Amino acid sequence: MDLMVVAADAMRQDAVRLQRIAQNLSNALTPGYKKQVASSQPFGAQFDAANAAGQPARAGASMASVQARLDPSAGTLRVTGSASDVAIDGDGFFELAHPSGAVYSRRGDFHVDANGRLVGALGLPVMGAGGEIRLTAEPFTIAANGDITQAGAVVAKLRTVRLARAELLEPVGGVYALGGATLEDVAAVPRLRIGYQENSNVDSAREMVGMTETVRHFESLQKLMQGYDEVLEKSIRKLGEF
Amino acid sequence: MNDALYIAATGMQTQQKSVETIANNLANVNTPGFKRGKVSFEDLVYRGLGTAPQQAAAPALWQGSGVGVASMVKVFAAGEIKKTDQPLDLAIDGNGFVEVMTADGTPAFSRGGTLTVDRDGMLATAEGYALKPGIHVGLDAEQLTIQPDGRVLARMTGQKEASEVGRIEMARFADTDGMVALGANLYRPSEKSGDAIYGNAGEDGMGRLVQGAVEASNVRLIDEMVGLMAAQRAYESSVKVIQAADEMLAMSNNLRK
Numbered sequence: 434m435d436l437m438v439v440a441a442d443a444m445r446q447d448a449v450r451l452q453r454i455a456q457n458l459s460n461a462l463t464p465g466y467k468k469q470v471a472s473s474q475p476f477g478a479q480f481d482a483a484n485a486a487g488q489p490a491r492a493g494a495s496m497a498s499v500q501a502r503l504d505p506s507a508g509t510l511r512v513t514g515s516a517s518d519v520a521i522d523g524d525g526f527f528e529l530a531h532p533s534g535a536v537y538s539r540r541g542d543f544h545v546d547a548n549g550r551l552v553g554a555l556g557l558p559v560m561g562a563g564g565e566i567r568l569t570a571e572p573f574t575i576a577a578n579g580d581i582t583q584a585g586a587v588v589a590k591l592r593t594v595r596l597a598r599a600e601l602l603e604p605v606g607g608v609y610a611l612g613g614a615t616l617e618d619v620a621a622v623p624r625l626r627i628g629y630q631e632n633s634n635v636d637s638a639r640e641m642v643g644m645t646e647t648v649r650h651f652e653s654l655q656k657l658m659q660g661y662d663e664v665l666e667k668s669i670r671k672l673g674e675f
Numbered sequence: 676m677n678d679a680l681y682i683a684a685t686g687m688q689t690q691q692k693s694v695e696t697i698a699n700n701l702a703n704v705n706t707p708g709f710k711r712g713k714v715s716f717e718d719l720v721y722r723g724l725g726t727a728p729q730q731a732a733a734p735a736l737w738q739g740s741g742v743g744v745a746s747m748v749k750v751f752a753a754g755e756i757k758k759t760d761q762p763l764d765l766a767i768d769g770n771g772f773v774e775v776m777t778a779d780g781t782p783a784f785s786r787g788g789t790l791t792v793d794r795d796g797m798l799a800t801a802e803g804y805a806l807k808p809g810i811h812v813g814l815d816a817e818q819l820t821i822q823p824d825g826r827v828l829a830r831m832t833g834q835k836e837a838s839e840v841g842r843i844e845m846a847r848f849a850d851t852d853g854m855v856a857l858g859a860n861l862y863r864p865s866e867k868s869g870d871a872i873y874g875n876a877g878e879d880g881m882g883r884l885v886q887g888a889v890e891a892s893n894v895r896l897i898d899e900m901v902g903l904m905a906a907q908r909a910y911e912s913s914v915k916v917i918q919a920a921d922e923m924l925a926m927s928n929n930l931r932k
Contacts, residue, residue, distance in 0.1 A: 452679045455682035462905055462906070570847070570848075605720075605721065607717040640912070641912070648923060
């Protein structure tokens with residue numbers, strides 16, 4: 434009956450894969466969204482990993498072998514013309530203050546809230562070189578090096594960080610917690626583009642292909658199970674004849 | 676598997692909101708003083724789907740729950756100021772607002788437009804909301820001049836010189852985008868926008884008053900059309916996901932013939 438177990442596991446994996454595609458496609462227009470890619474480990478690697486951990490390896494895929502990781506690659510930039518929209522040209526993330534600690538995002542549609550703080554996604558305060566950025570009600574401008582100018586004077590500087598292993602960032606919704614990623618270069622100043630917004634990096638054509646592939650794979654597993662079921666039925670019937 | 680259905684449904688709902696906003700923007704493309712609405716999206720909460728104990732270094736499997744509307748705001752970018760040469764047309768060249776008195780006494784703020792003199796002789800908006808503080812022009816004023824700094828001068832019948840009858844006070848907000856639209860070119864402050872900061876026209880970023888002009892809507896047709904196409908295609912892709920999830924569910928049901 435191992436074959437049934439293997440096929441059922443693989444079908445569950447396909448379902449997870451489809452969820453990820455649904456997540457990516459529904460966020461195709463979310464600014465700064467980073468797509469998630471699912472990958473399965475081949476049996477050999479699973480066997481080795483289980484062996485190394487001293488656990489019995491069993492045939493077949495298992496749910497634990499599906500891995501999700503973030504694709505931190507940059508999305509395309511879109512002109513918005515709004516002076517408070519900032520996009521990062523190249524590597525780097527903005528740092529925002531979340532109640533549970535620092536979070537990171539490449540989404541740069543900032544505005545000033547009623548308390549005078551510069552805030553980004555989810556209304557979280559944007560971090561400057563010296564903590565939260567507080568502005569007065571005067572109009573402000575952001576320069577390509579992150580300097581925020583108000584009434585002719587530089588009042589703050591946006592804090593941008595470069596992360597190593599950014600694919601291990603942990604999604605929180607709108608922003609990313611550090612997760613397995615590490616801060617690499619805190620003082621790095623990427624070039625900022627003012628009046629631009631970063632699109633999501635979801636490629637809908639690729640997602641559609643993935644979806645077709647997933648559905649067909651699921652279908653072939655269904656056929657496999659049905660075929661195996663028939664074989665079982667036949668052998669039981671034949672055995673009954675004796 | 677059902678999760679894919681629900682995730683895709685959030686995609687359809689948010690794109691629907693986006694199309695509704697675009698429809699409202701397009702419908703008001705020629706409304707003086709209209710400020711376009713903007714919907715922005717955000718991916719919703721994530722939850723872990725179980726970790727791989729034998730691969731401690733491997734990332735956990737995160738599953739999102741779709742997309743949601745992060746904010747629906749008005750974009751207060753300036754519209755083009757169009758000259759009309761009507762003495763009662765008033766545009767604001769800047770970020771300020773003019774406060775008016777609404778029927779229920781709550782403060783509301785206007786971006787100008789066509790003014791009238793109501794039956795009490797007070798300067799009011801076209802909908803009949805008197806400006807605050809009240810400016811009594813009188814019913815027999817022949818000529819009305821609104822200076823860029825807000826001073827209102829009226830020349831009465833039989834008089835040679837115009838005299839100052841009041842001054843239009845301006846207000847602005849820490850976060851203009853946080854204001855709530857009431858319709859009819861009126862806005863109400865919210866917790867997000869903060870309280871009104873009062874001042875004179877032409878000072879501290881209030882903007883200057885322009886008599887004989889109206890502010891055109893800030894809707895840009897091409898941007899709206901592109902947004903409409905993007906929203907429609909995104910909606911379509913969510914529909915396809917729902918179809919795929921449905922197909923896979925049907926196949927699971929057919930495992931047992």
